[in-house]
Amino acid sequence: MSDILERLSELLEQRKNADPNTSYVAKLYSKGMDSILKKVGEEATEVVIAAKDNDKEQIIYETADLWFHTLIMLAKADLKLQDVLDELARREGLSGIAEKESRTR
Numbered sequence: 001m002s003d004i005l006e007r008l009s010e011l012l013e014q015r016k017n018a019d020p021n022t023s024y025v026a027k028l029y030s031k032g033m034d035s036i037l038k039k040v041g042e043e044a045t046e047v048v049i050a051a052k053d054n055d056k057e058q059i060i061y062e063t064a065d066l067w068f069h070t071l072i073m074l075a076k077a078d079l080k081l082q083d084v085l086d087e088l089a090r091r092e093g094l095s096g097i098a099e100k101e102s103r104t105r
Helices: 003-017 022-032 033-052 058-078 081-091 098-102
Strands: none
Touching: 003 022, 003 058, 022 033, 022 058, 022 081, 033 058, 058 081
């Protein structure tokens, strides 16, 4: 299921060395984390609006944009998709309440 995310993550790593004049991703990297986070925030807001409007097509489209920009953020922070997948695996089978409590102790 995550093959496309893995391929995309690899591509985003490669784009760290690309020319910002020819690559949207390289341009975001060159602008720094604040610009990337702004895009993540914009896309998250668009997901919320699409979901509130119950527009399934837009929910899918905007979620794809959010995931894309989130992967860029992870790469900029020198984190990998696998880091997030490992955390999700760690939480699997845990009660959400118990998991949250374990972080506040």
